[in-house]
Amino acid sequence: MQVLEQRFGRLFQQYRDRVYRTAFYVVKDPHLAQDVTQETFLKAYRNIDSVREDGREGAWLTTIATHAAIDAVRKRNCWNGIPMENPYLTVLVGTTESDVEEEVGKRLEREHLWKEITKMKREYREVLILKLHSGLKDGEIACLLKVSVGTIKSRVHRAKRILRKASGCWHG
Template sequence: MASEYVYVTESVFQHIYSLYHQRVYHAAQKVLRDPQLAEDAAQETFIKAYRNLDKLEDVSKAGAWLATIASRTAIDMLRKEGKRKFISIELASWELEQHYLEHIVIEEVELRETKRELEQDIRKLKPKLQEVLTLRYVKDMKESEIAANLSLTKSTVKTRLYRAKQLIKAEREYRDMIMVRET
């Protein structure tokens, strides 16, 4: 059982790394203004992230989580190496605010893209599977309410929800695998 957990964690981590390496590098680069130090900070960021992957509660926020780790790691590197340049408090505050706003926009775009992909995946399902998913997650109905609404048994509703989720999961995994191969 423990080896399965490590495999899943490594698989998830590899996916996160491939998606967010550039973002982490750029977050470190903004602070350090040195490509080689930024690469070192990015590497250190992913080491820290791997060690603390269990603390990531929402994978959809992985980008912001990693960017924060990268920025803090870069600042720590500056402190350790004594290369911190004088920056006025106003400029530093403005840069941090811009950095934060940029991440919010990026996350919003990523969220919209994920939602669009999910909607496309749902449209590919058979109508009876679409129907139970819509009632469950859009209308926020309980399984017993869906069963009553559609004149089905509760076990049929559960089965359809399970099948729909499995099909969507398989579609997403396939799409992610294709993306990884293209990069």
């Protein structure tokens, strides 16, 4: 038992920031991201004996965090796409109105795309998040999800096509 606890402690120290960033990227709320991070590590602790130490622990934790964050957003049924806390307002001081409008437009577009991503089938949603947000390569995603690289490429292509339909201005 002590070996598993030491391993978990190492994983926590090594990946807690990455898990938090993944969660925050999806939920856009620092408190909710902390909750998702905690939930991710609870799930990881319960299943730590099922993961080999082969360098993929970070991808494994990122996948857990991504799923937990999407679930949290669904439970809340809202997005904090445009935060209006004081730090955000401070950043805006001194910018021109057109800069603010452009930034708000970009944030609204990202919010719309994330809403569309959360509506997708799980297989499309997870490959997009793992590829675009986590920066994993097709081969890494295929290995993590235990499917072929061709399947990953097909899912990414289909997911992008869904997003293009949802928003004519996205061509990623």
